[in-house]
Amino acid sequence: MSSKFSNDDEMDLFRQAMGDTRQIKQDKIQPEAKRNKQKIALDIEKRTVREASFYFSDTFEPAIESDGPIKYVQQGFAHDLAKRIRRGDFQPDLILDLHGMKRDHAKLELAELIHTAIKEHCRCICIVHGIGSGILKAKIPHWLVQHPKIAAFHQAPLEFGGNGAILALVDLGEEEAFF
Template identity: 55%
Template sequence: MTKIISHEGLEDFQALVDGIRPLTQDKQHFGTPLKTKAELTEQAPQLAANHYFSDTFQPLLPVDGPMRWRAEHADNLVLKRLRRGDYVPDLILDVHGMRQTEAKLELAALIEAAIREQCQCVSVMHGYGTGVLKQQIPLWLAQHPKVLGFHQAPKEWGGDAALLVLIDLGDQPHRR
């Protein structure tokens, strides 16, 4: 069914649209906006925490004695040196009173800061409390590829309420 427009109707239409210009395209794209450098650096620890730290992964950790763990590729003397206090922590993180999600983000930020600042040894103070963070932090640390090992801290660095963590800095010079 086609309609036939009369010649007078076409002239009327021409009179109505006379002087109308086409709209200009303002070129607005409604895709995902690009993030600024500040936003990316702010989100880096959260992405690292989500990438490295799983709550379901269960590494083989000791059930007796002080909390300790060493990566397979790390030197055998790593744990002994940490236990004796040969390493002095350059950065200290205190997670007393934090929730698990907050502590996980802070732990990821600590490891990233240690790598950026060339700090080989850091201390994580989890405290006693209900024992949730004391149980979870070693599980998270054992998953991170840059952690060479950790050991319960000596008395001067917090005792059994803290861990000394040794970070792998790669081929860069180490400090002890």
Template identity: 45%
Template sequence: MQKKVSVASTGISAEDSQLFRQSITGAQPIAQDKIPPVAPPRKKKRRTDVSSKQLDENLFWFSDEFEGYVADGANLSWVQSGDDPHLAGRLRRGEVQPAVVLDLHGMTTREAKIELAGLLAYCEKQQFNCACVVHGKGLGILAKKVPNWLIQHPNVRAFHTAPKSWGKHGALLLLLKTAA
């Protein structure tokens, strides 16, 4: 049994209510016709620009066991032997601006090593002489590994802790060799 609602309480006139009831006589509820959306299968990210052979060649220079660089303070600084010893100072003062920035935040050491190798190969291909590598502070794992990887690569001339505008103690500015 339906409950009758007072017309006065809803603010609708009796004539309008009667007209509405006549218009919906014989109406039936609509059956559910909604189909839940199906998420498309996710594609795995794949590097199409770097073959596995090329990746192996890029990673050739990096050894995890090699520890040739030991930080002696808050600032990291290194200049390849036989190069201008003032290069690190130029990087510290921000005289050379990086052409590309690589952010390693949240990466594992393996991912970071692959990305760093890719960055150095890209800089060599594009003839960039300066790059910024943001390793972050965090637990300091990448902060310790990145300098050791960099000093093994023949195209790295020098690196220094980045100026404040580029990340300070969580980043390094690299000076790279370019083909003359």
């Protein structure tokens, strides 16, 4: 075993200087590891997928009128909300364009749009699904009906997409929000 001291006199001098000290006990607490950006993004995506699968079921078939424009008002809200959306009383604060997206990806984007609208206090959102093969046009109203924060929706007026879009009102929990 090698010694840091060259002779015994130096070792004695060191012991005198240290006196009644004792060795520090290691507490073995490691500093918190920094999370990298990829892992944070993956966690956010997993949370969004979890929320989307929680709210939006593909097997649920709500009773929405199929004749005429698509419209819905959640129970407990003013019955004329759909009519007011159609008239253009509400302007969308956020717009989501789902053209060309597959159904599962569109479901995630819709969940993220609603989450963002709640977080940023946006009352009106516009979902542009297009007409195309009609898959998203049929599914989006069914998904919106299932979300508890969607107060009402109606087919968008022509300036916001007409037959290829839906305007939805998000319930922010504020009194007199839609009156």
